[in-house]
Amino acid sequence: MEKIVVIGAGGWGTALSIVFSEKFEIILWEKFPEYANILASRRENPEFLPGFKIPKNIIITNNLEEACINAETLIIAVPSKYFRSVAMQMKPVCRKQKILIATKGLEPDTGMRMSEILYNEIGSRSFAVISGPTIASEVAAGNPTAAVIAAEDINLAREFQKMFSSGRFRLYTSTDVCGVEISGGYKNVLAIGSGIIDALNLGDNAKAAYLTRGVHEMKNFGVKLGAREKTFWGLAGIGDLITTSISPASRNHRFGRALATGKRNEFLSGTKMIVEGIFASRAVVKMSEKHNVEIPIASAIYRIIHEHSNPMDELVKLMTRQLKDE
DSSP states (O other), X not given: OOEEEEEOOSHHHHHHHHHHTTTSEEEEEOSSHHXXXXXXXXXXXXXXXXEEEOOTTSEEESOHHHHHTTOSEEEEOXXXXXXXXXXXXXXXXXXXXXXXXXXXXXXXXXOOBHHHHHHHHHOOOOEEEEESSOOHHHHHTTOOEEEEEEOSSHHHHHHHHHHHOOSSEEEEEESOHHHHHHHHHHHHHHHHHHHHHHHTTOOHHHHHHHHHHHHHHHHHHHHHTTOOHHHHTSIIIIIHHHHHHHXXXXXXXXXXXXXXXXXXXXXXXXXXXXXXXXXXXXXXHHHHXXXXXXXXXXXXXXXXXXXXXXXXXXXXXXXXXXXXXX
């Protein structure tokens, strides 16, 4: 049985471990020894995926070097803000393993995608990325889910596709690593805006218009950075955007609601989960300025989050922009 190490015991890493443990020997790495002991003793992830039992055949450890010995595949599922530091930790233990990047996000200070960071720190190109509408609790529950795996080497993408696809988890392949990763970061920013719209009761017309123009903006941004347009109309793009913008389990959407109702600090202090859209908003604005691409919606969300701009003022700005053809 192939040995796979899942690096990151958040909700997503735990869900993948649960699903893949039916076919593979899984080792789940948790950074903090105290929490690793909680996971091992309770066989549950109370902070990030409560209510789902961790099968006894999943080994839980906080020793990364020991975990990676003889592993054939590494799956990285840590929050984007910690991705670089974890990649640096991985360097001594990375030999010839295949790597699947399950982190969705963009590095705020550099705007780099996770695969770019991985190559920057480790030098490996034997990697693929996975993204799509994948709420962790639904995946862990065995609900039907589809996602996309992208790799520069289509054979590697297809290898992962065959490994991890099942009757409940259907995977498609792509070679557009750039587009899949940009979608995974950008949609989190847009999901915050969806939460704001819902909290302010702006209606279904507003929500539909917002999401439609949002995915168009995300596509323009991605294509400018080298992605393929087709990707944004697929699972990693519009698919993930829909899920993240409507699901009660979406923390980016919930954070948007909190922003609109003046409960920002209360929300952030009450959760240990990372709101990826906060960090991604910095990255996309920085990259839009560098590449001279207009992103009015994401820029508005950025100002609401980081400059405490009034959501209704930003709405007026968006609605009264210069008229144009669709």
